[in-house]
Amino acid sequence: MIGRRAGRRATAPAGPPRPPELRPPVPGRTEERSARQTAPVPDSLDAELATLTDGEPVPDGPSSLPAAAVAEGRPQPALDLLIWDAPNIDMTLSTVIGARPTAASRPRFDAIAAWFVDGAGDPTAPGAPEVEACVFANIPPQPGTLQRWVEALRGFGYSVFARPKSQPDDDIDQDMLDHIAVRAHSHRLRRLVVFSGDGRNFAEPLEQMVREGTHVVVVAFSEVAGYAISSELLEFIDIEDVPGAFVEPLDRVRLDALPPDGAWLRPTRSLRDFVSSFNARRDR
Structure with missing residues (x-):
């Protein structure tokens, strides 16, 4: 079973790999706009599951979604799925390099796509899996250059799930779990690659998927x-071990790859600056 936290039921991208002719029409969109979308987005997880079950029962409980439900008489295609937790990766990147990421220190989604697809094997081989990569992002009220970033991702072949971020605690963790549940219901998840360092929300459900037969890879710092x-x-x-993921080596020393003679780890913040802020908090 895929564990899901109690609370709201989030939307989940329907996405490829359903063939276009089998997708339900999306009301209110022109034909030209629909053609630009990599995938329609259903109103809810329930709506997406309804398009997949075709009469078979759907579990009622929010934590009882099947990890590998097999529809009677309908073979499940194999799928390799990539899930990218954009807020988590961006935050942890800043943490490990001790600075705001620049263009040179941000991961390259084109190289990551190539690595992921290569891992799926020969697409012409019998039983070759379909591949799907999804980026989940919170969009602030002032999106700035995020529009260009989203369009670039779509051009690389990624589906993008974008949720407005109106409150500091708004997150997309449940959206990611919902989409994994949808794909586990519609396909045989052969390989799941999750780019996230968020163990609080992902450790338990991902380990359960391994028990149920999915090869799960976590890619993070x-x-x-x-x-x-x-x-x-x-x-x-x-993530830095993914070939070509970064234009140049990140300014970090990994404790799992220290040189034999050891290494100095420089502070990421001035000692005086820290003490000044510490004293200010203490004196309140």
């Missing part, structure tokens, strides 16, 4: 992904 490194079920890959 080793400094902040202890849940995956220590797990006996999950495979962990440091």
Whole structure:
């Protein structure tokens, strides 16, 4: 079973790999606009499951979604799925380099797409899996250059799930879990690659998927992904080990790859600046 936190039921991208001729029409969109979308987005997880079940019962409880439900008489195609937790990766990148990321220090989605697709094997081989990559992002009230970023991702072949961020605690974790549940219901998830260091929300459901037969790979920064490194079920890959993921090496020293003679780890903040802010908090 895929564990889901109690609370709201989020929308989930329907996305490829359903063939276009099998997708329900999306009301209110012109033909030209629909053609530009990589995938229609249903109103809710319930609506998406309704298009997949075709009369078979759907579990009622929010935590009882099947991880590999097999529709009677309908073979499930194999799928390799990539899920990218954009807020988490961006935040943890800032943490490990001790600075705001620049264009040179941000991951390259084109190289990551190539690595992921290569891992799916020969697409002409019998039983080759379909591939799907999804980026989940919170969009602030002033999106700035995010429009160009989203369009670039779509051009690389990624589906993008964008949720407005109106409150500091708004997140997209449930959206990601919902979409994984949808795909686990419609396909046989052969490989699930999750780019996130968020063990609080993902450790338990991802380990359960491994128990049910899915190869789960967590890709994040080793400094902040202890849940995956220590797990006996999950495979962990440091994001900097993905070939071509960064234009140049990040300014970090990984504790899992220290040089034999050791290394100095420079402070990410001035000692005086820290003490000044510490004293200010203490004197309140």
